[in-house]
Amino acid sequence: MQELDDYINRVKHLPPAPLVLPQLLPLLNQPDIDCSKVVEVITYDQSLTAAVIQTCNSAFFAGRSPVDDLQEAIQRIGFREVYQVVLAVSGARVLGPAQKGYGIAEGELWQHSVCTAVAAQLMAEDKGEDTSVVFTAALMHDVGKLVLAGALEGIYTKVMEETEQNQYSLLETEKKLLGVQHAEIGGRLLARWKFPANLVSAVWFHHQPSAAKPFEKLASFVYLGNMIAHFLGFGFGHQAFALRGRSDAMEILEFTSDDLARYMIKTLEKFAEVQKLFGGMGEK
Amino acid sequence: MASPSLAGLFEQKVVVGIADLAVSNNQTLTLATYSLGSCIGVSIYDPVAKVGGLLHVMLPESKIDIDKAQRQPAMFMDTGVPALFRAAYQLKAEKYRVQICVAGGAQVMDSSGFFSIGKRNYEGLKVLLNEHGLKVQAEQVGGMVSRSMYLNLATGEVKLKVSGQTEDFILCKS
Numbered sequence: 001m002q003e004l005d006d007y008i009n010r011v012k013h014l015p016p017a018p019l020v021l022p023q024l025l026p027l028l029n030q031p032d033i034d035c036s037k038v039v040e041v042i043t044y045d046q047s048l049t050a051a052v053i054q055t056c057n058s059a060f061f062a063g064r065s066p067v068d069d070l071q072e073a074i075q076r077i078g079f080r081e082v083y084q085v086v087l088a089v090s091g092a093r094v095l096g097p098a099q100k101g102y103g104i105a106e107g108e109l110w111q112h113s114v115c116t117a118v119a120a121q122l123m124a125e126d127k128g129e130d131t132s133v134v135f136t137a138a139l140m141h142d143v144g145k146l147v148l149a150g151a152l153e154g155i156y157t158k159v160m161e162e163t164e165q166n167q168y169s170l171l172e173t174e175k176k177l178l179g180v181q182h183a184e185i186g187g188r189l190l191a192r193w194k195f196p197a198n199l200v201s202a203v204w205f206h207h208q209p210s211a212a213k214p215f216e217k218l219a220s221f222v223y224l225g226n227m228i229a230h231f232l233g234f235g236f237g238h239q240a241f242a243l244r245g246r247s248d249a250m251e252i253l254e255f256t257s258d259d260l261a262r263y264m265i266k267t268l269e270k271f272a273e274v275q276k277l278f279g280g281m282g283e284k
Numbered sequence: 285m286a287s288p289s290l291a292g293l294f295e296q297k298v299v300v301g302i303a304d305l306a307v308s309n310n311q312t313l314t315l316a317t318y319s320l321g322s323c324i325g326v327s328i329y330d331p332v333a334k335v336g337g338l339l340h341v342m343l344p345e346s347k348i349d350i351d352k353a354q355r356q357p358a359m360f361m362d363t364g365v366p367a368l369f370r371a372a373y374q375l376k377a378e379k380y381r382v383q384i385c386v387a388g389g390a391q392v393m394d395s396s397g398f399f400s401i402g403k404r405n406y407e408g409l410k411v412l413l414n415e416h417g418l419k420v421q422a423e424q425v426g427g428m429v430s431r432s433m434y435l436n437l438a439t440g441e442v443k444l445k446v447s448g449q450t451e452d453f454i455l456c457k458s
Contacts (some may be wrong), residue, residue: 103448159449163428169393230392231401232302232342233319233430238448240321241402241428245394257398261343264401265352265359268302268342 004188008147009100014189015146018046019088020271021136022040022194024083028132033079042086051084051089083132087172091139094146103238104144109146113139115234118274119267120225129217129252137202137218138225140195144203151178156238163242170242171207220249223283224260228267254279297434300338303359307337309370318432320388323403324361324409324425324435326458328368329379329440336437337377339368344408357400362410373382384413385432385442385456386423386431402426421451 008014027033042048045075050072056073057066061081069072074082097112098106120138121131152159153176162173174181187204202219205212206226212219223246229235230243250256300306300317308315315338317325323446329336346353346360356362357363372382386409386428389402406425413420424431432445446453 167393227392227399230390231322233321233323235321235430236319236447239428240430240447241390241392243392245392245396245399247396247398249400252394258348260398261401263347264342265349 001187003212004180004184007185009176011147011150012174013150015094015143017193018049018094019193020048020086021090022196024086024201025133025136025196027079028083028130029111031189035071036076036080036227038074038079038082042082043070046112050090051105052077052085055081055085060151080132083087083224087136087139095139099149101149101156102236104145104149104236108236109142112229112234112236113142115232115267116141116222116225118225118227118271119228119263120221121261122266123224123253123255124221127217129221133198134218134221136200136279137214137223140190140199140202141226142182142186142223143182144182147185147189148174148178148180148182153169155229160238163239169207169243169244170237170239171244173242207243208246208248209252210246216248216252220252223249224253228260228264231264232268232271234271290386295307300340302340303342303356303364305337305339305358305364305371306364306366307335307368307375309333309335313437314438315435315437316432320431321390322388322405324386324388324402324405325431325451326365326368326409326435327435327442328372328377328382329385329437329442329456330372330381331383333376333378334335334437335372335375335377336386336435336440337372338401338430338433339364341365341405343407344404346380361405362412365412374444379416382441383421383456384418385435386420386425387431387442387444387455389425390428390430392428424453424455425434 020041055074058078061077092110095110106167106280116136117138121135124131124134162168171181183206184204190203191200194216198218201215202211202222205219206222209216209219209223295314297314297316306315317340324341326339335337343362344358344361346363353360353363357367389406391402391407392399418421430447434443441458442456444453444455
């Protein structure tokens with residue numbers, strides 16, 4: 001743990017903390033949400049407030065007179081929808097920029113993250129899990145890459161050598177060359193940002209889901225979501241496919257190869273829809 | 285009206301999405317498909333009729349979703365390849381004249397077999413082409429990279445952009 005903190009503390013430019021998310025997450029489980037509490041959390045962030053109101057007035061929700069007040073907007077579209085908007089705006093802020101060390105251009109990590117989240121959510125829905133939590137965990141799974149990208153930039157040739165010639169996965173390569181890897185750094189980062197333990201664990205172990213006990217299901221959704229995003233071509237970077245296939249995720253969720261193929265089809269369809277909300281915000 | 289030389293200066297691209305295909309005899313066009321992960325891009329080009337097509341296939345077998353295959357045959361190898369050829373025939377391409385190029389089918393490091401979609405896509409294609417006595421002119425398949433594929437309809441040249449590489453790769457010369 002100290003090693004991870006030391007590494008994070010040494011990095012000059014950390015991604016901006018999505019402060020609002022950990023405050024809203026606990027509210028997802030509450031049957032009666034106190035609207036004023038939500039307003040209180042969001043209102044200090046002008047761009048979040050604007051995005052919520054804008055969504056409320058979009059063609060999809062509009063119909064009555066336009067809304068210009070946050071409280072009214074939340075009441076009209078509901079908390080779950082508001083949460084999605086907040087997630088889209090704060091996620092794009094964190095994950096939008098290019099990550100040269102990984103060979104990821106602007107917007108690509110965001111696209112990858114949204115695709116992962118869509119796939120994970122579709123699987124979770126069928127298994128009767130809380131889809132908002134799964135979506136959030138999957139969306140944030142690569143946040144550790146933002147911390148390591150700077151260090152990888154200078155050692156590109158070495159990274160290629162380890163993955164291409166020595167057949168190390170990207171995760172193993174990071175561990176070998178930097179002493180830490182992006183999944184554990186991401187998990188630690190979320191913990192420092194006060195995200196709940198299940199999300200921290202799912203991100204921390206998104207490449208080895210069975211180690212995430214007791215949150216191995218959540219980690220498996222994220223793992224398979226990530227896999228599907230790669231299959232569909234939304235895995236970006238120099239050696240995007242340098243990751244290990246783990247049958248444990250399939251066993252934990254009791255999926256077959258055919259299930260995976262079916263979720264690829266569903267994800268592709270759903271992703272097109274979701275991009276209208278999330279994709280637009282990811283581009284600058 | 286732009287002169288032909290001017291048109292050449294402004295290369296026009298038609299983008300083929302995931303699980304989609306396009307066929308044309310418009311020589312000012314380049315057919316392009318981006319980010320082939322485990323998906324496979326199949327291009328065909330008849331140099332006599334100057335007709336070409338590009339297909340971006342996602343999964344090997346249509347039996348997994350028959351309805352989907354009817355609405356969107358390009359999603360699956362076993363329905364996509366026949367659809368690609370049929371569309372090209374309508375523009376007077378001939379079966380044994382077409383040059384076939386293949387790219388994509390990236391593969392994760394997997395010993396479990398659960399995640400070998402890229403490999404299965406490629407195997408599906410080979411079986412299909414064998415059945416019809418067709419051969420692949422050039423291919424770049426597998427590995428851990430993602431690829432974008434471009435077919436120039438004036439020349440038949442097939443070009444790849446491979447993740448992590450700055451230079452384009454000419455898969456098939458004109």
